[in-house]
Amino acid sequence: MQETRPNKPDAARSDNLFIAEKLAEVADLLDAQGADPYRVRAYREASAFVAAMTESLRKILTEKGGRSLEDLPTIGTSIAGAIAELLRTGDLAMMRRLRGELDPEKVLQTVPTIGPRLAQVIHEDLGIETLEGLEVAAYDGRLETLNGIGKRRVRAIQHSLSEMLARRRFPRADGRMPAPPIEKVLDVDREYRRRVMADDLPKIAPRRFNPGGAAWLPILHTERGPWRLTALYSNTPNAHRLSRTRDWVVIYFEKDGTAEGQCTVVTETRGPFKGERVVRGHEPHRPAYGDQIRETGE
Template identity: 55%
Template sequence: MVGLALREAAALLKAQDASPFRSLAYSRAAATIENLDEDIAAIATGGMEALDAIPNIGTGIGAAILELVSTGRWSQLDRLRGGLEPEATFRTIPGIGPKLAHLIHEHLNVDTLEALESAAYDGRLEKVPGIGARRLSIIRNALTEILSRRRAGRRYHQDQSMPPVDMLLDVDQEYRAKAEAGKLRQIAPRRFNPTGASWLPILHTERGLWHFTALYSNTARAHDLGRTNDWVIIFFSSDHQPEGQCTVVTETSGRNKGKRAVRGRENEQ
């Protein structure tokens, strides 16, 4: 299962014009896993440290393997397919039912458990309707338990390094310019796409050691507010760090009105 998922990701990245080195990294990891004497799921019980010891498996791919082994799904692969369903993922957390999972996704524009964890500690999650102090504590504890298994064997700090704001804004600019010019591959999202058409532009790009994937927000809130061609979701990772995400928007008020801003990092601009 893991090897096939990595090979599919490699093929999709290649088809979507990602860096050939990124696609090759997944292909090499898949070949390595398929030639192991021991099942990768058994090795993964040793956490990130055990996976790090395998050639061609860095932190980013290691995190993907742990997610696949522990949940049977890989959010990045779902996204590349156009079928990411974050609300289903959030419902696996105690204290989050269908209604609250929908509110979290629509209000925060987060798609992964790692991104939800960041929101749980930086003040954003508690602003979502239905999140009180007790529920916030339950969600934090559940996320810690689930994600600690993925990070076992490696020290992890909540304030993991992030790309500079200027770099994120540059990726945002590249995405919107290429999307408007029709220069990007388009995927067929499952949500709000009854005909199954390929219409959502997707960008894979690099800045130094950082890998980025950018897409317009395809949430109900973005559609309701008419911001589907404004809100840009950027996913970022490196060979030494699991994936994170942020949202870039056009500010509608305040000192940055009319300017592009990274949500949650406005004070850095």
């Protein structure tokens, strides 16, 4: 009798089930943290759709590009980006952020030409924590202001990011990135700090600077018009060193059809706006951020 060997695992099916599992985990995290039910439902529906797919998501991404994922039912821009990131890296920065596990300097070091020292400078001086945030800084001029980074290096970083973030929408011809109006960003900052004071937000247990594993970091998921925003205190080496862990508020934002962006709101410590809440790197006396943020403080 001829020996019957078990079938090898279907790689395509395995990839799809891995993606479905991770999307379901994102939905669970968002749900537990009080995110908008529509957003939670979007991830759950995408997870169910992907789990039932017979066509390989990896094949679609490889042959047709990241934007082709957006054409699939239940898969919008944000979820398509998450799928592409999971397929390319096996990881998802958004999930690590929701769990309090994100290490921004290691994220920045995934870009060619950015080593540990430069990653530290970018993170500490510009408050950047994501590749999407780095892309914004590479186009709006902030990256070029750092010592040791000239126009040629900025162009190299832009090129690397364009390949790494090929699934994303690109900046407009003038180099600006879509962003919510600054009054909306500052309104989210106000809501976050007010609800922290009222002890009215779920808390996560960040991995960094938290040897006891305590759930101490409040997190807010909210909406302003078409924008979905997430706010939490900065839990970074620089924030701890300068005792700003209860002042610096990192805000992530996205809407349908755009990549995720990120900014940090701080209390200005010098100059004519001392004591005011401003978006770091885009204080009222500096160039406007994106095509909507105006030059104003709180």
